[in-house]
Amino acid sequence: xxxxxxDRGEALLVxxxxxxxDAACAIQFKDRVREAVATDHERVVMDMSCVRFxxxxxxxxxxxxxxxxxxxxxxELASLTPAVAKVFRLTRMxxxxxxxxxxxxxxxxxxxxx
Amino acid sequence: xxxxxxxxxxxxxxxxxAETRLHVGxxxxxxxxxxxxxxxxxxxxxxxxxxxxxxxxxLVLAEIxxxxxxxxxxxxxxxxVEMWLMQRxxxxxxxxxxxxxxxPGDSLPPGNLPSHDTALxxxxxxxxxxxxxxxxxxxxxxxxxxxxxxxxxxxxxEDAVAN
Numbered sequence: 001x002x003x004x005x006x007d008r009g010e011a012l013l014v015x016x017x018x019x020x021x022d023a024a025c026a027i028q029f030k031d032r033v034r035e036a037v038a039t040d041h042e043r044v045v046m047d048m049s050c051v052r053f054x055x056x057x058x059x060x061x062x063x064x065x066x067x068x069x070x071x072x073x074x075x076e077l078a079s080l081t082p083a084v085a086k087v088f089r090l091t092r093m094x095x096x097x098x099x100x101x102x103x104x105x106x107x108x109x110x111x112x113x114x
Numbered sequence: 115x116x117x118x119x120x121x122x123x124x125x126x127x128x129x130x131x132a133e134t135r136l137h138v139g140x141x142x143x144x145x146x147x148x149x150x151x152x153x154x155x156x157x158x159x160x161x162x163x164x165x166x167x168x169x170x171x172x173l174v175l176a177e178i179x180x181x182x183x184x185x186x187x188x189x190x191x192x193x194x195v196e197m198w199l200m201q202r203x204x205x206x207x208x209x210x211x212x213x214x215x216x217x218p219g220d221s222l223p224p225g226n227l228p229s230h231d232t233a234l235x236x237x238x239x240x241x242x243x244x245x246x247x248x249x250x251x252x253x254x255x256x257x258x259x260x261x262x263x264x265x266x267x268x269x270x271x272e273d274a275v276a277n
Contacts, residue, residue: 022176022180023180024144024145053169053173053176055173056242056246060197060239060240061244063239066237067235067237071234082165082166082169083219084171086169086173087246090246090249090250091227091247092227093242095230105180110242
């Protein structure tokens with residue numbers, strides 16, 4: 001499970017460099033996120049653009065990741081691919097997370113100006 | 115029709131049948147499930163099934179196959195699973211069989227959406243699987259026969275639904 005972590009000052013950017021978050025790697029994903037977010041950033045933005053497939057175990061792992069942050073910190077998701085966005089939409093979990101179309105949007109940049 | 119012509123015709127229909135159907139057999143552990151999903155999506159791509167239909171099918175198969183790995187064969191060595199995919203004009207029909215323990219009550223779970231109208235700490239981390247399967251399939255059926263669990267269903271093609 002390859003996660004890339006970048007300190008963007010106000011927020012931590014965590015890029016999931018993995019095509020799948022599924023039953024085979026959900027526990028590993030949770031463990032890696034726990035290590036990655038051991039900082040004091042209030043916002044954590046997760047770049048999901050590489051993730052092509054997410055099943056219910058993967059969804060559970062993303063929910064678990066948000067819980068790890070506790071009530072004072074926020075997990076925001078950016079760049080969901082169509083198949084992943086569909087899982088969030090069907091399960092109504094899109095209302096639980098703050099979603100951004102792109103990482104730039106999550107950091108307040110106008111995507112059209114980029 | 116000459117015997118040779120009849121044989122060519124039979125071969126042609128067998129070939130068509132083989133192409134419109136995929137059979138995959140494997141042992142139910144999460145990595146073998148992943149491999150079988152790769153085989154299914156590769157076959158669907160070769161059959162010209164569109165990305166969105168492939169995505170929905172992959173998700174449904176993943177939920178059912180992982181459920182078999184985690185629950186039907188819980189507390190025992192991973193056992194065999196067999197899966198058949200058949201391409202029909204308007205849908206993919208699927209049958210999946212395993213030799214694990216029966217579903218509770220010999221029936222499919224209700225597949226309700228877990229409530230997320232709760233405090234952060236109480237948000238559900240599971241229970242979405244059967245909800246997704248019910249949402250994305252038609253004619254979902256489960257029965258037990260000769261010590262096997264048998265599930266079959268259809269995944270309607272999007273174009274077919276739209277028409």
